[in-house]
Amino acid sequence: AQKITQTQPGMFVQEKEAVTLDCTYDTSDQSYGLFWYKQPSSGEMIFLIYQGSYDEQNATEGRYSLNFQKARKSANLVISASQLGDSAMYFCAMREGGKVDGNEKLTFGTGTRLTIIP
């Protein structure tokens, strides 16, 4: 079974609108972390936001927020007021286990290509 599932291969969104990128995950660990990375056409991987499994509040970083629904095993990325520069591939990733127990590998989803339309 896939540990990280991103069901939207591609999305088109009008500039200035909000966009939600879906991510569901599968783990039996109680302690885990969820990440979103952005990959623009230039190819580099840019860290956007992190959510820990024990964090009670949804993570926010500027225009990015993570809609964390633990019971549904969902960690959707919300981008508010989209901009042309948001056009990129977006990857959801998961670290299983606590950050002190040595399991520090990330598992990535297959990504969503977001295109912002002027």
Added chain:
Amino acid sequence: DADVTQTPRNRITKTGKRIMLECSQTKGHDRMYWYRQDPGLGLRLIYYSFDVKDINKGEISDGYSVSRQAQAKFSLSLESAIPNQTALYFCATQPRDSSYNEQFFGPGTRLTVL
């Protein structure tokens, strides 16, 4: 200057050739990783190292080997390259003590095996 560098950035090689991809970092991080990215498959872990004396296989290590020459250097080798190893390769680093376990990625090496 970039904190995580990869050389070469682009490489075209022929089937059967040995090739080495190099990664260097100035971040002082203990953990280093090699991933490959294929269209539609996301990033998959090849090898990882938690310190100079520690090397671990990832999800797709067959056909690859690594060397951790120093804390700052982690090299990936393809002993006999084959066309299905054509991909974008990323090196990443991570500090031992991190609030997030965030990984910091290099710019990538685009490898084509003919």
